[in-house]
Amino acid sequence: MLEALIYAATFSLTVATAVPAAYGSSVIAPAKVPRIVSSVQFPQSRWKIVRHTFRLQIPQESKPLSQLTISVPAGLTVKNKSKIGVFDQSGRQVDTNVSVDGNKVTLAFPTPVNPGTELKIxxxxxxxxxxxxxxxYKVHARLVGINADLPIGFARFRFYR
Incomplete structure (x- = not known):
């Protein structure tokens, strides 16, 4: 009886290991809208005036970017539009019309930014x-051919004490 039980257990384990546990494939489609990939505050300590920088990636499958709208959170003030710069991945400044209206910063690109570009704001x-x-900061993008602001996420800046 014990011998039959051992054979049954061995057979069951052999069959169980021969069958693959699961097959899978990615269900995440390639990105088709810009996305925020990083953000940093400088200096990272208790200063009252800081620089907030975030990077935005425009995927190859996206339409060109024509405008960004950035909502400034309560407790922060961005007033001087000449202190806002937009640069591409090689460090060149991107031609941008900047406007600041209360807690909204609008970055309009006279020449739309092509897919495959990474911007540093x-x-x-x-x-x-x-x-x-x-x-x-809540960020919205406007793409060529789409007459609506698409929410693309948040630029998040940690406050270090």
Missing amino acids: AMRDVKISGVTNAWL
Whole structure:
């Protein structure tokens, strides 16, 4: 009886290991809209005036980017449009019309930014008046051929104490 039980257990284990556990494939489609890939605050400590910089990737499958709208969170102030710069992955400044209206920063690109480009948006002289552990800028993009602002995410900046 014990011998039959051992054979049954061995057979069951052999069959179980011969059958693959699961087959899978990626269900995530390639990105078709721009996305925020990183953000950094300088200096990273308790300063009242800082630089907030984030990187935006425009995937190959995307339409060209014509405008970005950045909502500045409560507790932060961005006033000087000449202190906002947009650069491509090689460090060249991108031609941009910048406007600041209250808590909204609009970056309009006279020549749309092509897919496959990574942009660095640097906002210098951001004044901090509030207290939090993280600042969240809501970012919207407008693509060529789409007459609507698409929410693409948040640029998140940690506050280090």
